[in-house]
Amino acid sequence: ESGAMSNGWASRVSLGGYGEHHFNHFKDKDDKVDAHRFVLFVGNQFSDTVRFFSELEVEHGLVKDTDDGSGPGEVELEQAYIQWDFTPGHSLTMGQFLVPVGIINETHEPDTFYGTERNNVEKDIIPATWWETGVMFSGEILPGLKYNAALHSGLAADPGATVRSGRQKSANATAEDLAYTLRLAYTGVAGLEVAATAHHQQDISQGAAADGEANLLEAHIRYTIANLTLTALAAEWDIDGAAFDTAGTDVQEGAYLEASYKVTPKLGVFVRQSEWDNKAGNSVDTEIEQTDVGVNYWLTPTVVLKADLTEQDGAKDDDAFNLGVGWSF
Amino acid sequence: ESGAMSNGWASRVSLGGYGEHHFNHFKDKDDKVDAHRFVLFVGNQFSDTVRFFSELEVEHGLVKDTDDGSGPGEVELEQAYIQWDFTPGHSLTMGQFLVPVGIINETHEPDTFYGTERNNVEKDIIPATWWETGVMFSGEILPGLKYNAALHSGLAADPGATVRSGRQKSANATAEDLAYTLRLAYTGVAGLEVAATAHHQQDISQGAAADGEANLLEAHIRYTIANLTLTALAAEWDIDGAAFDTAGTDVQEGAYLEASYKVTPKLGVFVRQSEWDNKAGNSVDTEIEQTDVGVNYWLTPTVVLKADLTEQDGAKDDDAFNLGVGWSF
Amino acid sequence: ESGAMSNGWASRVSLGGYGEHHFNHFKDKDDKVDAHRFVLFVGNQFSDTVRFFSELEVEHGLVKDTDDGSGPGEVELEQAYIQWDFTPGHSLTMGQFLVPVGIINETHEPDTFYGTERNNVEKDIIPATWWETGVMFSGEILPGLKYNAALHSGLAADPGATVRSGRQKSANATAEDLAYTLRLAYTGVAGLEVAATAHHQQDISQGAAADGEANLLEAHIRYTIANLTLTALAAEWDIDGAAFDTAGTDVQEGAYLEASYKVTPKLGVFVRQSEWDNKAGNSVDTEIEQTDVGVNYWLTPTVVLKADLTEQDGAKDDDAFNLGVGWSF
Numbered sequence: 007e008s009g010a011m012s013n014g015w016a017s018r019v020s021l022g023g024y025g026e027h028h029f030n031h032f033k034d035k036d037d038k039v040d041a042h043r044f045v046l047f048v049g050n051q052f053s054d055t056v057r058f059f060s061e062l063e064v065e066h067g068l069v070k071d072t073d074d075g076s077g078p079g080e081v082e083l084e085q086a087y088i089q090w091d092f093t094p095g096h097s098l099t100m101g102q103f104l105v106p107v108g109i110i111n112e113t114h115e116p117d118t119f120y121g122t123e124r125n126n127v128e129k130d131i132i133p134a135t136w137w138e139t140g141v142m143f144s145g146e147i148l149p150g151l152k153y154n155a156a157l158h159s160g161l162a163a164d165p166g167a168t169v170r171s172g173r174q175k176s177a178n179a180t181a182e183d184l185a186y187t188l189r190l191a192y193t194g195v196a197g198l199e200v201a202a203t204a205h206h207q208q209d210i211s212q213g214a215a216a217d218g219e220a221n222l223l224e225a226h227i228r229y230t231i232a233n234l235t236l237t238a239l240a241a242e243w244d245i246d247g248a249a250f251d252t253a254g255t256d257v258q259e260g261a262y263l264e265a266s267y268k269v270t271p272k273l274g275v276f277v278r279q280s281e282w283d284n285k286a287g288n289s290v291d292t293e294i295e296q297t298d299v300g301v302n303y304w305l306t307p308t309v310v311l312k313a314d315l316t317e318q319d320g321a322k323d324d325d326a327f328n329l330g331v332g333w334s335f
Numbered sequence: 336e337s338g339a340m341s342n343g344w345a346s347r348v349s350l351g352g353y354g355e356h357h358f359n360h361f362k363d364k365d366d367k368v369d370a371h372r373f374v375l376f377v378g379n380q381f382s383d384t385v386r387f388f389s390e391l392e393v394e395h396g397l398v399k400d401t402d403d404g405s406g407p408g409e410v411e412l413e414q415a416y417i418q419w420d421f422t423p424g425h426s427l428t429m430g431q432f433l434v435p436v437g438i439i440n441e442t443h444e445p446d447t448f449y450g451t452e453r454n455n456v457e458k459d460i461i462p463a464t465w466w467e468t469g470v471m472f473s474g475e476i477l478p479g480l481k482y483n484a485a486l487h488s489g490l491a492a493d494p495g496a497t498v499r500s501g502r503q504k505s506a507n508a509t510a511e512d513l514a515y516t517l518r519l520a521y522t523g524v525a526g527l528e529v530a531a532t533a534h535h536q537q538d539i540s541q542g543a544a545a546d547g548e549a550n551l552l553e554a555h556i557r558y559t560i561a562n563l564t565l566t567a568l569a570a571e572w573d574i575d576g577a578a579f580d581t582a583g584t585d586v587q588e589g590a591y592l593e594a595s596y597k598v599t600p601k602l603g604v605f606v607r608q609s610e611w612d613n614k615a616g617n618s619v620d621t622e623i624e625q626t627d628v629g630v631n632y633w634l635t636p637t638v639v640l641k642a643d644l645t646e647q648d649g650a651k652d653d654d655a656f657n658l659g660v661g662w663s664f
Numbered sequence: 665e666s667g668a669m670s671n672g673w674a675s676r677v678s679l680g681g682y683g684e685h686h687f688n689h690f691k692d693k694d695d696k697v698d699a700h701r702f703v704l705f706v707g708n709q710f711s712d713t714v715r716f717f718s719e720l721e722v723e724h725g726l727v728k729d730t731d732d733g734s735g736p737g738e739v740e741l742e743q744a745y746i747q748w749d750f751t752p753g754h755s756l757t758m759g760q761f762l763v764p765v766g767i768i769n770e771t772h773e774p775d776t777f778y779g780t781e782r783n784n785v786e787k788d789i790i791p792a793t794w795w796e797t798g799v800m801f802s803g804e805i806l807p808g809l810k811y812n813a814a815l816h817s818g819l820a821a822d823p824g825a826t827v828r829s830g831r832q833k834s835a836n837a838t839a840e841d842l843a844y845t846l847r848l849a850y851t852g853v854a855g856l857e858v859a860a861t862a863h864h865q866q867d868i869s870q871g872a873a874a875d876g877e878a879n880l881l882e883a884h885i886r887y888t889i890a891n892l893t894l895t896a897l898a899a900e901w902d903i904d905g906a907a908f909d910t911a912g913t914d915v916q917e918g919a920y921l922e923a924s925y926k927v928t929p930k931l932g933v934f935v936r937q938s939e940w941d942n943k944a945g946n947s948v949d950t951e952i953e954q955t956d957v958g959v960n961y962w963l964t965p966t967v968v969l970k971a972d973l974t975e976q977d978g979a980k981d982d983d984a985f986n987l988g989v990g991w992s993f
Contacts, residue, residue: 016345016674019993023377025389025415027430027468029510036541039468039488039503039510041431044389044412046377048681048704050993052964058991060683060702062722064391064412067431068506069398069727069739071406077729078506081398081410081739083702083722086683088967088991100969100989101685102699102725139685139697159697174697177726177736181687181697212694306381309417311429331429333387333417335348335379345674352706354718354744356759356797358839365870368797368817368832368839370760373718373741375706393720393741396760397835398727400735407835410727410739635710638746640758660758662716662746664677664708 022047024334026116033325041067061085096145106154106189107203116332117310120276127260131241133170150194160185160207165249168284183209197230218247233268254288295319351376353663355445362654370396390414425474435483435518436532445661446639449605456589460570462499479523489514489536494578497613512538526559547576562597583617624648680705682992684774691983699725719743754803764812764847765861774990775968778934785918789899791828808852818843818865823907826942841867855888876905891926912946932960953977
């Protein structure tokens with residue numbers, strides 16, 4: 007039964023991927039078609055207890071050099087780590103991994119979420135997709151209760167900009183100041199997931215500002231009863247530092263509520279209400295509110311067609327109608 | 336007999352590729368060695384009727400950022416689509432696909448054509464390799480008679496430049512004006528392929544010019560009798576718009592004739608006569624003529640060595656001797 | 665026993681890779697974390713005698729276009745060749761291959777060498793990783809005695825800069841002047857490897873300087889007795905040309921000695937003494953000396969953790985403490 011192949015490379019190595027194409031019809035700007043994400047997963051099982059996993063992404067379909075920085079896309083190594091089960095139920099991850107925070111940062115295959123575009127709270131506040139390089143302990147401490155505890159490279163945030171723009175992406179990154187992340191997640195009740203993450207970096211400016219002690223707190227709950235799923239997520243950055251205070255970036259926070267309903271196993275509808283503010287520490291109204299409503303149709307369990315409406319209010323007004331096709335394998 | 340592996344990822348996922356290295360000895364400029372194309376194919380079979388296919392390319396072997404845009408290469412996602420056989424004999428393609436026109440746009444593995452470099456008629460007029468994002472119906476209507484009917488993103492052509500430079504490559508592409516492509520192909524007689532494509536875009540300038548209604552017509556015939564293959568292809572763009580008229584880019588057209596002969600199953604010789612003009616609407620002689628003559632040697636059915644001579648006349652004079660090695664799998 | 669899969673694509677095609685993450689604590693500049701190298705190997709067996717092999721690399725984890733050339737990484741095709749066993753024991757390589765010189769240029773998976781960073785003698789003098797495009801004959805002439813004889817594209821070195829900056833990486837490379845490489849290697853005694861390479865290029869400036877006849881000689885010996893391995897390597901470029909003389913780049917040379925000891929099968933320690941000079945032809949003291957001492961721990965035979973100290977003297981003083989994790993499969 008084992009045959010030649012079972013002992014061959016394909017029984018150790020694995021290849022997969024995901025991707026999504028988007029069409030955005032905007033109210034106030036040119037419509038867009040975009041090969042938004044194209045990802046390959048490559049893994050290897052070195053032994054029963056040691057494995058490798060990686061995620062390599064091409065964003066926006068084309069990476070080329072120009073003289074003015076107008077090349078549309080990027081090649082990004084998003085994950086590349088060795089994971090070692092040093093004792094049953096507990097593992098040590100070494101290398102580049104996704105920071106354990108929120109929902110979409112670690113699970114972002116298009117068939118796993120509603121809406122053509124990823125939600126802006128996790129994108130602009132958390133800021134997903136967020137990866138760092140370091141070491142992380144993971145495991146289960148009680149039935150259904152899991153932990154992640156990580157020491158890793160940190161952001162290099164400019165006081166005048168968002169935490170999102172502080173992502174160094176482990177690309178020749180400044181590592182004067184490391185960061186710590188701790189997550190607890192409970193999935194001990196059928197249909198329920200509750201999780202909270204605390205993250206600390208002594209100086210999020212990596213020495214560029216006088217000070218910038220940063221703490222991120224995130225919590226979310228997701229509960230599925232029959233065909234209905236309810237999700238709530240909130241995240242808040244608090245940054246101690248005069249330059250951040252002045253810019254209003256000392257508080258960056260957001261939250262969303264989402265309800266989705268599976269009309270049939272293949273067809274689901276959703277509504278999501280989000281609000282977020284990357285300058286919540288200032289005295290101006292910089293908060294953005296967004297309502298999304300739409301439909302997912304799963305052609306197969308991991309191939310999805312999407313249609314949705316986005317309406318924004320507050321400091322931004324990028325209303326849109328979106329279509330998407332996505333896959334993962 | 337099935338074994339563990341037959342049920343594993345490698346029975347769903349597939350990996351392949353193609354590539355070609357070129358040496359060009361030019362009459363009037365520096366000789367070049369180039370890793371012209373390196374391509375990976377990744378596919379997945381989701382179910383009996385739903386599959387994924389993709390083509391990811393690295394051109395010119397090196398992609399790096401510079402301050403003056405002198406980085407030689409590109410990473411390009413050329414194909415990434417979901418194909419669904421919604422009824423026997425007919426499929427719906429969703430995502431990013433090659434526009435069904437000409438010969439080389441869809442079939443460009445180096446072992447499938449003669450000449451180190453791809454022919455300039457299909458490159459500069461069609462313009463191959465040309466991909467867009469949208470939906471396409473494909474199928475067989477009568478024995479040997481196949482159709483493709485597609486609605487997809489369109490070019491964004493500048494009146495002063497070629498259609499080729501209007502390719503947006505689905506990379507954050509402007510989609511104010513979509514396009515339509517219809518192809519009929521007949522292969523019902525052994526050794527014969529006849530095909531014609533009509534393509535329409537209401538405004539090929541995507542709103543940048545006052546108007547630019549564009550139609551492309553392409554037709555080709557290929558006939559193989561014993562060891563001899565004859566190929567003829569013609570393509571013409573007609574663009575209605577004052578700015579295109581003025582620039583002479585309102586007509587862009589070309590054609591080639593090719594004869595090839597398989598001396599042995601591994602060795603083939605060819606001669607090709609091409610002419611094309613990307614400013615055929617002006618009153619100056621901007622047509623280029625080109626004669627190619629050369630040899631292909633197939634070390635295996637999909638590994639090929641090539642040598643050929645290129646002689647140009649008319650508006651351009653890039654005579655060259657070319658050597659190539661190519662593969663596909 | 666063969667099953668469906670043994671006849672499928674996975675019995676021809678192969679997929680592998682290697683990679684390494686580095687943390688560098690520098691004495692005199694900002695600490696760094698970097699996804700230094702991420703590599704995929706893709707191969708195909710066309711027939712018993714014809715095969716394809718390739719190495720595609722993403723350096724520094726992120727490739728993006730900027731207006732000032734500050735994008736950190738690169739996508740590089742490092743190898744992509746067809747290899748044909750034209751007679752038993754002898755093969756012809758056609759395409760893009762690693763130049764057969766030194767140790768690390770061809771074998772650079774992180775689990776195969778000591779030290780987080782590759783040694784500077786092979787990096788700055790040889791200059792590894794160095795690939796060219798052309799043809800190479802390889803084989804065994806006597807038991808344990810192997811040869812490589814190659815004709816390939818050459819460097820395009822600026823007289824004022826190092827040979828390393830002359831690497832064109834087969835990316836739309838000037839090929840006015842080709843180059844020749846010959847290597848003999850003897851591994852006929854258990855634990856011993858002795859090899860020498862001679863390389864010649866008639867004009868290493870590719871016509872940019874008045875003249876630049878270049879010769880590289882490299883030799884190394886590695887001997888393993890029980891748990892102890894001793895390695896010695898020396899390399900020297902001699903370039904004949906007034907512009908190179910003036911710049912002192914007419915001689916570029918270096919050497920290192922390394923001793924390593926396997927304390928256990930999983931744990932090894934090493935010390936390495938290097939010196940090199942890319943302007944050895946001038947009258948100033950431009951030589952750099954470096955001492956490395958450190959430890960490798962192999963979690964599995966091809967997963968390695970590294971820690972080492974680097975101390976430099978002479979024309980440079982980049983002292984560092986380095987940590988690394990690497991893998992290959």
